[in-house]
Structure formats: C-alpha cells, structure tokens
Amino acid sequence: MRPTPRRCPLADSQIIVETASHAEAYNPALLHHFAEPQQQRDAASLGMWIFLATEVMFFGGLFCAYLIYRLAYFGDFAAASTSINAALGGANTAVLICSSLTVVLAIWAAQTSRRALMLLMLVLTMLFGCAFLGIKAKEYHDKFVEHHVPGASFSFEHEEIPGHPGQYANPHHAEIFFALYFIMTGLHALHMIVGLGVFTWLLWAAWKGRFTPDYYTPLEIGGLYWHFVDIVWIYLFPLLYLIDRHR
Amino acid sequence: MATAPAQPVERENYLNAHYGIRSWLLTTDHKRIALLYLISITFFFFIGGFFALLIRLELLTPAGDLVQADTYNKLFTMHGQVMVFFFLIPSIPAVLGNFLVPMMIGAKDLAFPRINLLSWYLYIIGGAMMLHCILTGGVDTGWTFYTPFSTEFSNTKVIEAGLAIFVAGFSSILTGLNFIVTIHRMRAPGMTWSRLPLFIWAHYATSLIQILGTPVIAITLVLVVAERALHLGIFDPKLGGDPLLFQHLFWFYSHPAVYIMILPSMGVVSEVIACFARKRIFGYTFVALSSITIAVFGFLVWAHHMFVAGISVYAALVFSLLSYSVAVPSAVKVFNWTATLYKGSIRYDAPMLYAFGFVGLFTIGGLTGLFLASLGVDVHVHDTYFVIAHFHYIMVGGALMGYLGGMHFWWPKISGKLYPEGWARLAALIVFVGFNLTFFPQFILGYLGMPRRYYDYSHMPEFQILNVFSTAGATILGVGYLLPMIYFLWSMRYGKPAPDNPWNAAGLEWQTASPPPTFNFDEEPVVTWEAYNYDEIDAAHPEEVSVGG
Numbered sequence: 001m002r003p004t005p006r007r008c009p010l011a012d013s014q015i016i017v018e019t020a021s022h023a024e025a026y027n028p029a030l031l032h033h034f035a036e037p038q039q040q041r042d043a044a045s046l047g048m049w050i051f052l053a054t055e056v057m058f059f060g061g062l063f064c065a066y067l068i069y070r071l072a073y074f075g076d077f078a079a080a081s082t083s084i085n086a087a088l089g090g091a092n093t094a095v096l097i098c099s100s101l102t103v104v105l106a107i108w109a110a111q112t113s114r115r116a117l118m119l120l121m122l123v124l125t126m127l128f129g130c131a132f133l134g135i136k137a138k139e140y141h142d143k144f145v146e147h148h149v150p151g152a153s154f155s156f157e158h159e160e161i162p163g164h165p166g167q168y169a170n171p172h173h174a175e176i177f178f179a180l181y182f183i184m185t186g187l188h189a190l191h192m193i194v195g196l197g198v199f200t201w202l203l204w205a206a207w208k209g210r211f212t213p214d215y216y217t218p219l220e221i222g223g224l225y226w227h228f229v230d231i232v233w234i235y236l237f238p239l240l241y242l243i244d245r246h247r
Numbered sequence: 248m249a250t251a252p253a254q255p256v257e258r259e260n261y262l263n264a265h266y267g268i269r270s271w272l273l274t275t276d277h278k279r280i281a282l283l284y285l286i287s288i289t290f291f292f293f294i295g296g297f298f299a300l301l302i303r304l305e306l307l308t309p310a311g312d313l314v315q316a317d318t319y320n321k322l323f324t325m326h327g328q329v330m331v332f333f334f335l336i337p338s339i340p341a342v343l344g345n346f347l348v349p350m351m352i353g354a355k356d357l358a359f360p361r362i363n364l365l366s367w368y369l370y371i372i373g374g375a376m377m378l379h380c381i382l383t384g385g386v387d388t389g390w391t392f393y394t395p396f397s398t399e400f401s402n403t404k405v406i407e408a409g410l411a412i413f414v415a416g417f418s419s420i421l422t423g424l425n426f427i428v429t430i431h432r433m434r435a436p437g438m439t440w441s442r443l444p445l446f447i448w449a450h451y452a453t454s455l456i457q458i459l460g461t462p463v464i465a466i467t468l469v470l471v472v473a474e475r476a477l478h479l480g481i482f483d484p485k486l487g488g489d490p491l492l493f494q495h496l497f498w499f500y501s502h503p504a505v506y507i508m509i510l511p512s513m514g515v516v517s518e519v520i521a522c523f524a525r526k527r528i529f530g531y532t533f534v535a536l537s538s539i540t541i542a543v544f545g546f547l548v549w550a551h552h553m554f555v556a557g558i559s560v561y562a563a564l565v566f567s568l569l570s571y572s573v574a575v576p577s578a579v580k581v582f583n584w585t586a587t588l589y590k591g592s593i594r595y596d597a598p599m600l601y602a603f604g605f606v607g608l609f610t611i612g613g614l615t616g617l618f619l620a621s622l623g624v625d626v627h628v629h630d631t632y633f634v635i636a637h638f639h640y641i642m643v644g645g646a647l648m649g650y651l652g653g654m655h656f657w658w659p660k661i662s663g664k665l666y667p668e669g670w671a672r673l674a675a676l677i678v679f680v681g682f683n684l685t686f687f688p689q690f691i692l693g694y695l696g697m698p699r700r701y702y703d704y705s706h707m708p709e710f711q712i713l714n715v716f717s718t719a720g721a722t723i724l725g726v727g728y729l730l731p732m733i734y735f736l737w738s739m740r741y742g743k744p745a746p747d748n749p750w751n752a753a754g755l756e757w758q759t760a761s762p763p764p765t766f767n768f769d770e771e772p773v774v775t776w777e778a779y780n781y782d783e784i785d786a787a788h789p790e791e792v793s794v795g796g
Binding site for chain 2: 033034
C-alpha cells in the first residue's frame with residue numbers, strides 16, 4: 001500500500017509519520033534522502049527551473065550589452081545584421097521549433113508507455129539538434145570567408161547603412177556587432193551541444209527501459225532544458241537577424 | 248535520541264562511519280562536504296591574509312620601500328580576489344550552511360548531494376587556477392577588473408584570474424540552487440515557513456543572490472577574457488565600446504555579492520543572540536522578511552559604486568535614494584536583535600561575544616555606508632581609505648565575526664568536542680580589539696584624503712602615525728585568527744566530548760547526536776513548535792547547566 005503523499009509544509013493536524021512505509025513503497029529510482037517519489041520529482045523539477053533562472057541571467061548580461069550598443073549604433077548594427085543570412089537563420093528557427101515538438105511527444109510517449117515512439121522522438125530531436133548545428137556551421141563558415149569574424153583579419157569597409165545611401169558603417173561598431181553575434185550564438189550553440197549530450201544519455205536510458213509512466217523525471221527536466229535553449233534562440237533570431245529587413 | 252550519557256564505545260557518526268581518503272573525496276554527505284570546504288577556505292583565508300600582511304607592512308612607512316609599485320598592485324588585487332571569491336563568498340554558506348541547512352529543517356541531506364560535491368570540486372578547480380595564477384605572476388587590475396586597463400594595458404595574468412573566478416562562480420551557483428530546492432522541498436513534517444530558523448531564511452535570501460547575480464559576473468568575465476584575447480572593442484572606448492557598461496555589469500553582481508557575505512552572518516547572529524539571551528527572537532517575521540528585502544533591494548543599488556565614473560546625474564540620484572533604502576531592512580535586524588537582548592538572561596560565551604562584535608561593527612559599517620551613498624560626501628571620500636574601512640567593517644567586522652561566532656557555536660556539533668571556552672573568549676576579545684585598531688584609523692585616514700591603492704605616501708608623512716596603528720592592529724588581528732585555528736585543532740584530539748546540546752539551544756540540529764549520524768537523525772523529526780521557543784525549553788529544564796556557565 002502506498003503511503004499517503006507527504007507534502008510539506010503540513011499543518012500539525014495533518015502530519016502523518018510513516019516510519020515503516022519506506023520499505024513498502026520501495027522504488028529503485030528513489031534516492032535515500034527523499035521520503036517519497038513525489039518529493040524527489042518536485043525537487044528535480046524545481047532544481048531545473050532554478051538552473052534555468054540562472055541561465056536567463058547568464059544570457060541576460062549579453063542581451064543587455066547587445067541592446068545598449070544596438071541603441072547607440074543602430075545604423076552600423078543594421079548594416080552588419082543584413083550581411084548575415086536570414087534564410088538560414090529562419091530555417092534554424094523552424095528546425096528548433098520542430099525539435100521542441102518532438103521532445104514533448106517523447107515525454108508523452110513515456111507517460112503512455114509507447115516505447116518505440118519515445119525512442120523515435122528522441123532520435124528525431126537529436127537529428128534536429130544536429131541539423132541546427134550544421135546550418136549554424138555553414139553560417140559561421142560564410143562569415144569566416146567574408147572576413148566578418150572579429151579579430152586581426154576583420155574587415156567591414158564600405159558597407160552601406162540600409163536606408164542611407166552613401167553612408168558607410170563604422171567598421172569598429174560593426175565589429176562589436178559581430179563580436180556579440182558570435183558570442184551569443186556561440187554560447188547558444190554550446191548549450192545545444194550540451195543538450196545533445198544530455199539527450200544521448202536520455203536515449204540510452206530510454207533504450208534500457210528506465211522510463212515508465214511512473215518515472216520519467218529525467219526526460220521531463222531534460223526536456224525543460226531543451227525548450228529553454230530553443231527559447232533563447234527565439235529571442236536571438238529577431239534581435240540579430242531581423243534588425244532592419246523590412247525595407 | 249539525545250539524552251544518553253557519553254558511552255565508552257563511540258557511536259557511529261558521520262566522521263567515523265567510513266575511513267580513508269576516498270570516503271572523503273567521493274562523499275556525498277553534506278556534513279563531510281562542509282568539512283572539505285572548511286579546510287579549503289581556511290587555506291585561502293591564510294593566503295589572502297598573507298597578502299594583507301604584506302600590504303600593511305608596506306604602509307608602515309611613508310616611502311615605498313618594502314615592495315615595488317607593480318608588486319603592491321598585485322598584492323592588493325590578489326588579497327581582494329582571494330578573500331572575496333575564495334573565502335568570504337563560500338565561507339558561511341558552504342561550510343556552516345552546508346552542514347546545517349539540512350539538519351535545521353530535519354532533512355537527511357541536501358536535495359542534490361552529488362551536485363553539492365560537484366560544487367566543491369568546481370571550487371577546488373577555480374582555486375587551483377587562482378593559485379597557479381598567483382604563483383606565476385598574479386594580476387594587478389584590482390579585484391574589480393576595470394576595463395580598459397584589464398583588457399588593453401595590464402601585462403599580468405588577467406585571463407587566468409578571470410577564468411578562475413568564472414569556475415568558482417559556478418560552485419557558488421550550485422550551492423545556492425541546492426539550498427533553495429532543499430528549503431522548498433526537503434522540510435520535515437510540520438516545519439512550516441513560519442517555523443524555519445532565521446539562519447535558513449538568511450541562507451534562502453543569500454541563495455537567491457547567488458543564483459541570480461553570479462551568472463552575470465560569469466558572462467562579464469567571459470566578455471573581458473574575449474575582449475582581452477581578441478580585442479573585440481566591447482569595452483574599449485577607442486573602438487566605440489563603453490567601459491561604463493563593464494562597470495554596470497560588474498557591480499550588478501559585485502554589489503549584491505556583499506549581501507552574499509553578510510546575510511548568512513546575520514542568520515548566525517540571530518541564532519546565537521536568541522540562544523544566549525534565552526529568549527524568542529523579537530519580531531521573527533520582520534527579521535525573516537528583512538533578509539529577503541535586503542536581497543531584493545541589493546540588486547537595485549549597484550551604481551553607487553560609479554557616482555564619480557561618469558554616470559548621469561539623474562541615475563546617480565535614483566541610485567543614491569535606493570542605496571539609502573537598504574538601510575531600512577538592515578536597521579530592522581539590528582533593532583530586533585537589540586530588542587531580543589532586552590530583559591534576556593544573557594550569557595557571555597564566545598559565540599555571543601562574536602555576535603555582540605558583529606552587531607556593533609556592522610552598525611558602524613552600515614552607517615558609514617550611508618555616507619558613501621550620499622552623492623556629495625561620496626565625491627569627497629571616493630577611492631580613499633574611508634571606503635576601505637567601510638567595507639572591511641562589513642566584510643571583516645560583519646561577515647567574518649559572524650563566521651567565527653558560528654564556528655564556535657556549532658563546533659561541538661561539527662566535531663563532537665568542546666573547545667576551550669576561556670581561550671575562545673580571549674580570542675574573541677583579541678579579534679575585536681585588533682579589528683578596530685586596524686580599521687578605525689583608516690576611516691580617519693580616508694577622510695583626511697589618503698587614497699586607496701597607493702604604496703607610497705611620502706608626500707604626506709603625517710599619515711604615518713595612523714598607518715602604524717593600523718598595521719599594529721592587523722598584527723593583533725592575525726593572532727586573533729590563528730588562536731581559534733589552533734584550539735579548534737587541539738580540541739579535536741584533546742577536547743572534552745560534547746553533549747548533544749551543550750548550549751541547551753532550540754533547533755533541530757541540537758536534537759541529534761554530536762557529531763550527528765550520517766543521515767542526521769535516527770528518526771525523522773516532526774516539528775510542532777515555533778523556532779526559538781526558549782521560554783518552553785527553560786521551563787522544561789530549569790536547572791540545566793551549560794558548558795560555559
């Protein structure tokens with residue numbers, strides 16, 4: 001018999017001390033310091049949410065720097081922004097949104113005991129992730145060829161500011177744009193690579209049959225992380241690619 | 248449970264449950280990790296203290312005669328970086344917090360024991376990088392890494408120091424994350440929010456700053472490292488970058504970081520004062536919520552470090568006003584501690600002496616903070632020894648006194664041994680005297696115009712007498728810090744075995760054995776009482792005698 005779920009805080013009148021219940025409710029995935037599976041699940045999920053809050057602040061510093069320079073050097077940023085390939089960026093946005101869908105379907109499959117579907121969806125998620133990184137690599141390569149990578153060989157001479165014929169962008173300011181572009185998308189890509197690592201482990205665990213309708217916490221918090229990385233991209237894409245495309 | 252007399256055969260506890268180096272380095276027991284942290288931060292404390300000693304020796308005479316200017320720059324930089332990032336920030340949370348947070352709420356461990364161990368390893372990796380940086384030449388930017396000096400002009404190991412602090416920052420984030428989840432999800436039955444010890448509230452507020460502030464300094468250091476390595480121009484005015492942006496990002500973390508250092512100390516002081524005044528803490532809810540308020544307000548005041556850096560006068564006005572507002576929750580705490588003492592049965596054991604020291608010194612540090620928050624006065628004393636004295640009153644007079652008080656208070660629980668009370672009181676006195684002799688003259692020096700970070704003041708020889716006081720005080724202070732280390736180590740071997748509750752204190756951590764078993768409690772505790780129910784405890788055991796009394 002399962003003990004009554006024990007949620008804290010409890011009012012004094014509701015306290016139920018279940019001294020012998022641990023052995024009855026034995027669960028191989030329950031770690032020693034938790035009283036019951038629900039508590040462990042809640043802890044894991046809250047832990048991931050708090051981790052994502054730190055990630056928001058981590059990227060937040062970069063967004064702040066970006067917005068300040070975008071306000072200060074709008075024309076230069078617009079010129080630099082139009083030089084990156086928005087079609088590839090758009091394709092990557094679509095790829096990531098699809099991958100978020102497959103993550104959710106994988107969790108649903110775990111909840112409803114559809115093992116084959118869960119494995120398929122995990123594989124698809126990872127394929128989408130790899131596709132994203134491949135497209136990203138193509139974009140980076142293009143920038144490298146065009147000498148738009150900040151550093152000694154950087155060059156952004158005689159690039160017109162959109163909507164201001166005859167006015168050229170300041171290469172120093174454009175370099176700041178590209179520095180932020182590479183740091184922000186680079187950090188995002190790093191998070192994608194970490195995500196792929198996590199999903200490799202999840203796929204292995206799913207293959208081993210670790211996940212059941214009663215226990216799929218790793219899938220859920222791995223999915224949370226994946227969605228977060230997607231959402232960062234949803235902000236990065238318009239900020240970096242779509243500054244001044246409406247002309 | 249707790250009341251059996253000391254047995255001839257030692258019962259199993261977290262210290263003797265396993266032996267061998269592996270059982271320590273691979274432990275996931277929060278109490279053992281706390282001890283790992285204790286050893287490591289003590290090591291870094293003495294490294295930082297060594298730099299402080301050299302600084303004080305150089306300033307003994309007006310001429311720059313002991314070290315060269317470049318060396319002096321490195322000394323104060325590495326004193327600051329080691330003390331802030333490798334001692335003060337992990338001090339109370341990672342040692343006392345790690346040990347006590349699960350025990351105080353009646354849990355078997357933190358929510359994520361392996362992440363807790365990971366955080367210690369990150370700290371060690373960051374610390375090793377910092378040590379390597381120190382031994383191979385050090386940094387001279389000041390602990391603040393101000394650009395464009397750090398990114399363009401400094402010829403020292405800025406990148407390595409930045410990465411060391413980056414890594415150590417993640418250790419701090421993981422500790423904060425672990426505490427928040429633990430406090431939310433691991434409380435024993437009946438341990439409601441309104442029954443939490445104030446130590447827990449203080450750590451909750453600290454953790455909020457750790458998880459929300461630290462990532463910002465991490466990304467800022469990434470930008471500094473990238474800028475220095477690749478000359479991107481983000482913080483370089485020559486290339487269109489903005490050095491003020493760096494300062495904003497830096498202080499967005501580094502001002503709240505002051506509250507990472509002081510809030511846990513406030514938690515310790517609340518525990519100690521209630522216990523040694525034998526009274527329920529006055530205004531529990533206000534003291535608890537003032538911790539949260541300090542954490543929240545702390546995020547809104549960072550630009551008071553930049554009043555003379557060229558920010559707009561309107562921004563300065565707003566930040567000045569907001570900085571004053573932090574004084575309100577801080578004063579709430581001081582007044583509530585004082586009111587707790589009123590008509591209490593006060594005992595003067597060593598932890599209480601440190602707590603008294605904390606209240607007085609923190610008050611001086613806080614009030615001089617108001618001088619610095621006001622725009623006009625700040626222009627006068629900015630970058631002088633007044634600022635140095637102010638923040639040492641907070642960080643040493645406040646945070647470090649709280650840490651030492653807490654170490655004495657919980658040492659019987661941690662080690663299972665009693666420390667020698669007479670020596671401890673003497674050490675507390677020495678620390679208090681030494682501290683004031685070191686830092687009070689610096690208020691005067693700063694007010695008279697002695698700038699910080701100068702190694703040579705031979706154009707103003709009249710400053711020497713105050714500097715001699717300060718150096719003499721620092722020597723006394725050093726003795727005051729060595730003493731506890733010596734008698735704590737002594738007591739581990741020769742100290743009398745500690746009873747489970749030597750102070751007759753409230754709190755779940757005192758209801759289990761000293762030292763506690765690996766899983767903290769033999770039976771899961773059930774809480775039906777409020778924190779600091781000293782009136783009930785004393786009514787139940789009127790003739791209970793404490794070690795000190």
